[in-house]
Amino acid sequence: MSAMALFAREVRLAWAGGGGPAGPAAFNLAALALAPLAIGPDAETLAAAGPGIITFAALLATLQPAERIFGEDVADGTLELYALSGVGLAIASLMKALAFTLAVFWPLPALAFLGGLAYGLEPVSALVLSAGLLLAAPGLALVAAFAGALAAGLKRAGLLIALIAAPLQVPLLVFAAGAGRAAMDGTPTVLPNLMMAAAFTLAALVLAPLGAAAALRARLE
């Protein structure tokens, strides 16, 4: 009950605060719009690069607001209150990361589908890519939250978050993009890629909150 109350509050705060989903969505769209200007107008090249660019743009979009996930709680004293609340920092971190995924990162799979179509993927391939990102998005957010917890309250936390989170997000990037590419090429590795993306999200679901809680506990000292 307490954990659900915390989840509901964090969804509300994440939706309303800092522009909600608008910032990451705009960042994602800008990356998708600018990449073809660098790659060139060749349709085949764009379609081949599409799954990778689209997933990479989504990854960057999850890093953009990561500083907010715990930084504000450290600054306004909420972190101390959560630590003493009896819910526990690991559960609080999990609820915050999931709430952030739901409230802020929900456009990413939809943008992946639209981006896939724009880059010349078949609708089915774009849909598979979108499904890959749907499975990877919670994992990306959980890793970003873990990095956000490590850097919470520090100056230039954004840079540190990118350095910590990006390498840990690589498997999710590889398998989400891999699913889209496999669908595009007609190879039978669509399902294994999707399942691997889901597996890494599940691993992040277990490990990232524990790491975030340890980092936040150290931050309280």
Added chain:
Amino acid sequence: MRVRRRFGVWTQRQNRPNSAAMSLPFPTASDRATVRASSVTLSRGGRTLVRDLNFEAGPGDALVITGPNGAGKTTLLRAIAGFIHPDGGDIHIEPAVTGRIAFLGHADGLKPGEAVRDALSFWSLLQGVDSAVVEPVMRRMAVAHLENRACGTLSAGQRRRTAIARLALSNASIWILDEPTAPLDAKSRARLADLIADFRASGGLVIATTHAALDWPDQTQLDLTEAATAARVSA
């Protein structure tokens, strides 16, 4: 006290300080807690702030920690709350149950975009306190008229009163307060003193730091000045 309203209806005065005392989630006999510090030494940034400190505070007590800036008041409070591990000695809270401590630090723990009522309703829900208590607590700390205001638009004193209302909804048996009266006017200080008196009467334990005179009845003062520390250590 009963007052006659404009339309002749007899009703309870809404802002009467004690009107909500019976319904607040204050400790019951089984919830009461004791804090015991044994030979506690604390340091920050390589400097020893507190040496060989011993004290015990139990249900109904008010321990007021005083001392100049940098004497270690906040460090000691954070150690009691469990955020900091002492360099020496230990601090025991009995019985050890999570969710027993309510904390009011320098920051008020409020979100700028959240309305006062939403914030207090959330904290009551998180601590398993009946949401019907939110209204009387808001009245008691004189924030009922601010219920729809975003916390970010409140004055420092209004934010502090809202944070104190959160304490009263915490279902905790120990309140740890860091400079609780700093931004409060005289009327608000009296409201806080009144709330704390009721909390202590229910068996609650209050540990607070202050630079101002709190004048809570039967309070125990813990002086962290260097001279007091030296006297304690040599005794």
